[in-house]
Amino acid sequence: xxxxxxGACEAGTTRxxxxxxxxxxxxxxxxxxxxxxxxxxxxxxxxAVNPRDDGYFEFDYDYCKGxxxxxxxxxxxAIEMVLEEK
Amino acid sequence: xxxxxxxxxxKMVVVEGSYAVAHAVKTCRPNVISAYPITPQTxxxxxxxxxxxxxxxxxxxxxxxxxxxxALSALVGSSAAGARxxxxxxxQGLELMHEVLFNVSGMRLPVVMTIVNRAVSAPISIWNDQQxxxxxxxxxxxQLYAENIQEIxxxxxxxxxxxxxxxxxxPAMTCMDGFILSHVYEPVVLLEQDLTDEFLxxxxxxxxxxxKNPLSFGAFADPNYYAxxxxxxxxxxxxxxxxxxxxxxxxxxxxxxxxxxxIDEYRTDDxxxxxxxxxxxxxxxxxxxxxxxxxxxxxxxxxxxxxxxxPAEAIKEVIKDSKVIVTLDKNISLGLNEGAxxxxxxxxxxxxxxxxxxxxxxIGHGGRDIKVDTIEKIVDDAxxxxxxxxxxxxxxxDLKEELL
Numbered sequence: 001x002x003x004x005x006x007g008a009c010e011a012g013t014t015r016x017x018x019x020x021x022x023x024x025x026x027x028x029x030x031x032x033x034x035x036x037x038x039x040x041x042x043x044x045x046x047x048a049v050n051p052r053d054d055g056y057f058e059f060d061y062d063y064c065k066g067x068x069x070x071x072x073x074x075x076x077x078a079i080e081m082v083l084e085e086k
Numbered sequence: 087x088x089x090x091x092x093x094x095x096x097k098m099v100v101v102e103g104s105y106a107v108a109h110a111v112k113t114c115r116p117n118v119i120s121a122y123p124i125t126p127q128t129x130x131x132x133x134x135x136x137x138x139x140x141x142x143x144x145x146x147x148x149x150x151x152x153x154x155x156x157a158l159s160a161l162v163g164s165s166a167a168g169a170r171x172x173x174x175x176x177x178q179g180l181e182l183m184h185e186v187l188f189n190v191s192g193m194r195l196p197v198v199m200t201i202v203n204r205a206v207s208a209p210i211s212i213w214n215d216q217q218x219x220x221x222x223x224x225x226x227x228x229q230l231y232a233e234n235i236q237e238i239x240x241x242x243x244x245x246x247x248x249x250x251x252x253x254x255x256x257p258a259m260t261c262m263d264g265f266i267l268s269h270v271y272e273p274v275v276l277l278e279q280d281l282t283d284e285f286l287x288x289x290x291x292x293x294x295x296x297x298k299n300p301l302s303f304g305a306f307a308d309p310n311y312y313a314x315x316x317x318x319x320x321x322x323x324x325x326x327x328x329x330x331x332x333x334x335x336x337x338x339x340x341x342x343x344x345x346x347x348x349i350d351e352y353r354t355d356d357x358x359x360x361x362x363x364x365x366x367x368x369x370x371x372x373x374x375x376x377x378x379x380x381x382x383x384x385x386x387x388x389x390x391x392x393x394x395x396x397p398a399e400a401i402k403e404v405i406k407d408s409k410v411i412v413t414l415d416k417n418i419s420l421g422l423n424e425g426a427x428x429x430x431x432x433x434x435x436x437x438x439x440x441x442x443x444x445x446x447x448x449i450g451h452g453g454r455d456i457k458v459d460t461i462e463k464i465v466d467d468a469x470x471x472x473x474x475x476x477x478x479x480x481x482x483x484d485l486k487e488e489l490l
Contacts, residue, residue: 003311005255005318006194007304008293022308 014063019046023066025081027059033078040070040079089335092342093236098273103235103262104129107174107200110242110277112137114198114286117169120149120157124179125212126264127202131174154179158186158197165195166303168294170246173197176264177204177218184222190257191226191319193304196249196289197257198242199227203365203416204264205452213453214264215416216365220393220426226319228258228326229394231364235272237345238262240337243277243286247333250289253325263366263416265453278341285340323395330392348397350389351404353379357386358409359468362401362427364390367414367449367456374458378465385465390427398434409472411444412464414483418448424480443471446480460484 001016034056041049041057048064049057071079101109108130111119119138121131138148147164151157154175161171175183180201190197201219205211219229228248232238238260245258262268293301307315331347338344352372354360361371368389378385388404390397405411415425422429428446435444447464450456460483471477 003307003314003318004293005315005322006293007192007302007307007315009302009305011300011302013305 018062020048020060020062020064023061023064023084025066025068026061026084027064027066027068027071027079028082029057029059030078030080031056033076035076035078037075039073039075043069043073045069089338089344091344094275094342097275097278099276100271100273101235101276102129102269102271103238103267104202104269105133106235106239106274106276107242107262107268108133108137110239111172111200112143113277113279113282114172114243114246115170115288116143116146116172118147118149118161118164118171119143120151120160120164120171120173122151122154122157122175122179124154124176126204126214126268127174127176127179127200129268130200130202134172154182155186158183158190158199161197162186162189162193162195163295165190165197166193166295168289168291170250170289171195171197172199174200174202176202177206177212180218180222181206184225187222187225187227187257189304192315194255194319194322195257196246196255198245198249199257199259200238200242201259201261202264202268203261211452212264214266215451215453216261216263217417217451219259219261220417222259223394223426226256226323227394228256228323228330228392229261230258230330230391231261231393232267232391233345233366233368233389235262235267235270236274236343238267239274239277240341240343240345243282244330244333244337246289247286247336248326248329251329252292254322254329256319256322256326261365266366275343281340285337327392327395327397327399330395346389346391348390348392348400349404350391352387352389354386354388354404354408357384358472359383359385359412359465360388360405360408360410361385361412361414361461361465362388362390362431363414364393364427365416367416370456370458371414371461374461374465377458378462383465383469385468393426396430396434401431401434402438402440405442406440408442410468411442412468413444413446414461414464415446415448416450418451424448428480443476445471445476445478447483448481449483451482454484456484
């Protein structure tokens with residue numbers, strides 16, 4: 001990605017600028033506890049929770065910044081925040 | 087050799103400095119003017135307001151704002167939308183704009199603003215020095231300083247041409263000394279509309295805010311990207327060095343008037359002592375130089391027109407064969423005991439092979455009159471430095487010891 005003077009950019013540049021690298025803690029599902037209530041998908045501020053064909057959900061780690069809202073709000077504590085080790 | 091200034095006396099009128107600037111802005115055909123009054127700048131925006139009321143500035147919005155912060159913020163949006171923008175301010179007003187100055191420059195918006203130089207509070211002073219604009223030197227604005235009303239008027243059109251160049255796109259401050267230039271009546275040639283239309287093309291930015299083709303300006307840059315934006319700004323400033331010279335020459339070709347490009351020289355050819363200064367003080371120095379030259383004192387003047395970008399090479403070229411440099415500053419960096427011109431001149435010489443002593447004087451703070459006698463005494467000091475070396479590197483020139 002080349003930068004433009006003045007920081008001008010078109011909409012949708014995060015398609016190339018993957019922001020998942022900001023993450024310190026990574027959300028991980030425990031599908032045995034998940035009741036498919038969809039709260040995590042609804043509350044994710046970055047649209048980084050995607051539905052799967054089987055009704056469960058998965059994280060898009062290219063964009064999940066690890067804010068932890070999903071884990072905090074999950075009524076079944078089915079999401080654990082795990083320290084990223086790179 | 088600098089071109090000879092050709093002033094057409096038949097075109098001259100006697101007007102106030104502020105009026106000459108307002109008239110110059112009008113002939114540049116601005117699209118948005120934001121205005122907030124502050125002494126000694128107010129007359130400029132008042133005159134522009136009158137032009138607006140008389141229908142003399144077509145296709146232009148005149149925005150009354152509630153503070154200087156708003157004045158410049160309004161121009162951020164306007165300039166990003168493709169408008170040629172203008173405002174004027176001074177002193178506390180300029181300091182209130184500080185945050186927005188960085189945004190204008192960072193977004194590469196070629197706004198032009200007249201700074202009517204005034205001292206900063208506290209204590210309150212409405213009189214002239216150059217502390218206000220000098221304190222904004224790192225904000226990424228081109229800074230040009232004018233010697234007289236004719237120059238500040240003509241500099242307005244030059245500033246737009248420099249700033250709006252596609253390789254530059256950096257905002258510019260054109261600086262005039264408060265009261266000394268803003269409130270004085272002098273004979274001038276008002277910027278000619280027909281010539282300005284020839285000199286200054288319409289502003290055609292490559293990227294603008296447009297709902298049909300949405301863009302963000304000044305978008306977030308994380309540590310992976312930020313430094314490169316700063317690098318591009320610095321690169322633009324370096325390109326502006328040549329552009330300022332080119333534009334001064336183009337201006338001369340069309341209007342026949344010339345005041346120097348990055349710098350100007352007066353009787354420097356064989357000078358042992360070179361005085362460096364910016365703004366209206368230059369006229370006083372020229373008078374003194376004529377007087378001293380009659381007494382065979384080899385003294386010359388280096389007028390600094392462009393303070394940002396700083397014309398390091400042009401300065402070195404002029405001073406390399408002299409025996410002492412004297413810098414006069416209407417500002418001080420508190421804690422360094424030097425004015426900016428002194429510090430920066432020394433800094434560009436340090437790693438060069440030019441070994442000329444530099445002595446600095448802080449002078450004319452808060453509007454104190456700068457007398458010929460004061461500068462003459464400084465020249466005496468400089469002669470002493472040639473003989474015996476530097477004793478005091480930087481000092482106030484006109485302190486009243488009896489008040490301390």
